[in-house]
Amino acid sequence: MNFDFNNKVVLITGAAAGLGYACAQAFAAAGAKLVITDISQEALDQAVENLQQDGTEVLGLLNDASDSADVGTMMTALVARFGRLDIAVNNAGTATPLQEFHEVDEAEFDRVIAVNLKGVWLCMQAEIRQMLKQGGGRIVNMASATSRNTYPHAAPYVTSKFAVAGLTRTVAVDYADRDIRINAICPGNVATPLVVSLVEDLSLLSTKHAMKRLGTPEEVANGVLFLASELSSFSTGSLLEVDGGWNAI
Amino acid sequence: MKLDSKVVLITGAGGGIGQAAVRKFVSEGAKVMLADLGTDETQVLVDELGSEHCACVAVDVADAAQVENMVHATVNTFGAIDVFVANAGIEGQIGSIMDTDVSNLDKILAVNVRGVWLGLHYVMPVMRDAGGGSVIITSSGAGVQGSPNTAGYNSSKHAVIGLMRCAALEVAQFGIRVNTVNPGAVETRMMESIEDGFAEAGAGDFRTMVEAVTPLGRYGQPDEIANMMVFLGSDDSSYCTGGVFMVDGGNST
Numbered sequence: 001m002n003f004d005f006n007n008k009v010v011l012i013t014g015a016a017a018g019l020g021y022a023c024a025q026a027f028a029a030a031g032a033k034l035v036i037t038d039i040s041q042e043a044l045d046q047a048v049e050n051l052q053q054d055g056t057e058v059l060g061l062l063n064d065a066s067d068s069a070d071v072g073t074m075m076t077a078l079v080a081r082f083g084r085l086d087i088a089v090n091n092a093g094t095a096t097p098l099q100e101f102h103e104v105d106e107a108e109f110d111r112v113i114a115v116n117l118k119g120v121w122l123c124m125q126a127e128i129r130q131m132l133k134q135g136g137g138r139i140v141n142m143a144s145a146t147s148r149n150t151y152p153h154a155a156p157y158v159t160s161k162f163a164v165a166g167l168t169r170t171v172a173v174d175y176a177d178r179d180i181r182i183n184a185i186c187p188g189n190v191a192t193p194l195v196v197s198l199v200e201d202l203s204l205l206s207t208k209h210a211m212k213r214l215g216t217p218e219e220v221a222n223g224v225l226f227l228a229s230e231l232s233s234f235s236t237g238s239l240l241e242v243d244g245g246w247n248a249i
Numbered sequence: 250m251k252l253d254s255k256v257v258l259i260t261g262a263g264g265g266i267g268q269a270a271v272r273k274f275v276s277e278g279a280k281v282m283l284a285d286l287g288t289d290e291t292q293v294l295v296d297e298l299g300s301e302h303c304a305c306v307a308v309d310v311a312d313a314a315q316v317e318n319m320v321h322a323t324v325n326t327f328g329a330i331d332v333f334v335a336n337a338g339i340e341g342q343i344g345s346i347m348d349t350d351v352s353n354l355d356k357i358l359a360v361n362v363r364g365v366w367l368g369l370h371y372v373m374p375v376m377r378d379a380g381g382g383s384v385i386i387t388s389s390g391a392g393v394q395g396s397p398n399t400a401g402y403n404s405s406k407h408a409v410i411g412l413m414r415c416a417a418l419e420v421a422q423f424g425i426r427v428n429t430v431n432p433g434a435v436e437t438r439m440m441e442s443i444e445d446g447f448a449e450a451g452a453g454d455f456r457t458m459v460e461a462v463t464p465l466g467r468y469g470q471p472d473e474i475a476n477m478m479v480f481l482g483s484d485d486s487s488y489c490t491g492g493v494f495m496v497d498g499g500n501s502t
Binding site (some may be wrong): 246 | 473
């Protein structure tokens with residue numbers, strides 16, 4: 001499909017690498033102005049430089065999505081630069097190494113929930129406050145195939161992603177009457193830097209999917225752009241599966 | 250265009266969502282075979298859009314021989330089937346399980362479930378032999394939720410989700426993707442008929458009830474459903490299979 005996001009202001013969190021960066025590239029190719037965040041300054045600078053080479057207007061912000069003061073600063077900087085926020089992709093996420101539930105440190109649970117759940121919560125609050133001022137907006141949250149299915153030895157991650165799905169659906173209803181559409185995307189496994197760092201044998205992951213392969217970042221980005229576009233104008237509170245058939249198994 | 254030279258077969262092509270899907274797929278460059286019970290309505294659309302872009306065939310999707318004929322006609326006319334939109338469906342009589350006859354259920358299941366199974370049965374081998382394809386089944390918001398007075402329809406729309414999931418697992422190895430699109434209430438002839446059915450059954454003002462529980466507060470337009478069908482039919486959704494794609498104004502939240 002030919003997406004057109006010409007002059008739209010798009011915020012993508014956790015966008016220096018992986019799925020976030022793929023989304024940034026796809027929105028840039030469709031004409032958007034970008035605000036991308038990450039927790040790594042070095043990776044962020046590199047991503048901004050790469051995106052600017054193609055003529056895209058990009059603001060990079062070092063940001064921890066789980067820190068409310070940081071999120072407030074991010075939104076202030078975004079509005080100061082671009083004046084509005086049309087689309088937000090809450091993508092920043094983390095995970096723990098695979099581990100049996102009874103051995104998971106409390107601190108690890110807290111860390112995953114802080115980024116994957118509280119981070120989405122805080123970012124959505126800041127985004128929606130801005131979108132209410134301007135009369136609408138579009139939000140896409142990065143959920144997961146494990147927002148509906150389980151994965152062995154990944155309790156913190158799976159718990160956080162189930163929560164993101166519930167949060168997305170609930171908040172979507174709250175703002176449906178004010179032209180803010182909120183949906184989530186549920187990707188299967190993609191060989192992102194995060195996944196590669198945590199899983200030794202990627203071929204095992206393939207078996208979870210009916211297609212017997214991992215997804216590509218671009219395939220996930222296609223779904224994100226669909227939900228952010230007006231092609232999905234009757235969708236809110238929905239979970240878009242891009243999971244190679246994981247859900248059907 | 251995304252679907253240049255792709256061949257799309259759409260059943261129920263004369264209905265509200267079907268017609269919108271035909272227009273969208275043609276506008277994306279596809280060749281479209283319009284299938285419906287008769288050809289009166291679909292021929293008008295073919296005349297309008299141009300016979301170089303589309304053609305029509307009559308089919309009762311519950312009849313195996315006719316479905317087989319539809320598939321042959323599509324391949325004979327356009328040389329392939331890249332995308333199959335199993336969209337034909339009926340709402341049946343509105344009324345409670347206690348107050349309706351089982352013949353109503355039989356009629357609904359014949360079209361909405363048996364019809365989809367037959368479509369899959371005859372279309373998927375064509376796709377397999379060609380190396381792949383995309384199947385889109387029209388389920389419904391009624392495929393994931395219950396509601397009084399539409400048990401036959403809701404049962405049928407739940408059933409095709411199960412059918413879709415099994416099909417997706419069977420044919421992923423052949424490069425065929427299978428998904429459902431689940432529209433909420435959409436401005437179509439079928440919805441008018443459901444509204445009338447509710448009024449006649451003394452079951453209330455359907456539109457008012459639906460709008461009250463739909464977060465976006467309105468019916469959808471056929472175009473909004475067709476957009477999702479085009480997404481699922483195109484390579485943009487190359488990692489989507491076995492999925493249930495809600496386009497329901499938030500109704501299932």
